[in-house]
Amino acid sequence: MHPPRRVPLPVLLTRPLADAEALAAQLRAEGVERVVISPLLRIVAFGDLPALTGGLIFTSVNAVEAFAALGGRRGLPAWVVGPRTAAAAEAAGCEVQGVAPDAATLVLTIPADAPPLTHLRGDVQRGDLAADLTARGLKAVSQVIYRAEAQALSPDAVEVIAAGPVLAPLYSPRSAALLFEAVPGDRYDRILAICLSRAVADACPVPPLAVSDRPDGPAMMQTIRNNLHPRAVEGPGPTV
Known part of the structure; x- marks a missing residue:
């Protein structure tokens, strides 16, 4: 008999499509x-962009994609959360001035002499x-440019949950609530939730498997990585 081989559990990704594909x-x-x-959640850009002449703030790739879809002006300075958002902003023609791991850190790192800012x-x-930012003495406003519309679980998602267990990285309280609302209560224990923050964990009706140490992408990825192998299976294992 071959020794047990550690096999990663299947993973269910419920983030908006671009985020899910990257993960x-x-x-x-x-x-x-x-x-x-x-x-x-499906991201839908809507409305008209305001007259943007100062600096921009993006806290997600979704916001950058909505900005681009609405014909956002190129060449504006931008401050962003996360390296993926930075890359998306540069691709959209923005001049990225600063990148922070989370919104709270971004608030503290935008310089006092920044131009008037719009958080899209x-x-x-x-x-x-x-x-x-206004409390820090900067000029800043926010503008809603997209909405996140709820969607049903796909047949593949329903099947992988029914087979269980499945790891489910959850990045927002809303996505956590939507996932468990879509699953019968007697199947909750088949979802091993890994939560970005305590706020996300609080939106789950059962305790999660793990909560990230920090609410940012690298820490969340490490938490997922740490929990990929909660079981071992019989098998010959890979050949070398």
Whole structure:
């Protein structure tokens, strides 16, 4: 009999599609054999952009993509959260001035002599970044340019949950609530949630498997990585 081989659990990704695909690529590089993408939120840009002449703030790739979809002006300075958002902002023609791991840090690192700032965001947010910057003495406003519309779980997602257990990285209280609302209560224990923050964990009706030490992408990825192998299976293992 061959010794047990540690096999990563399947992973269910419910983030908006662009975010889910980026995370899926990282997970496959970690050896995850089955990644199921089933976005519970669809990002829809809407409305008209205001006259933007100062600096921009982006706290997600979704906001940058909405800005670009609405014909955002190129060449404006931008301060952003996370390296993926920075890369998206540069691709959209922005001149990235600063990158922070989270919104709270970004508030503290934008220089006092920054131009008037507009935080381009979605219709649901936690906290008020523009208000926090105003409290520091900067000129800042926010503008909603996209909404996140709820979607049903895909058939593949329903199947992988039914087979269970499945790891489910959760990045927002809303996505956590939507996932558990879509699953019968007697299947909650098949979802091993890994939460970005305590606020996300609090939105889960059962305790999560793990909560990230910090609410940022690298810390969350490390938490996922630490929990990919909660079981071992019989098998010959890879050949070398």
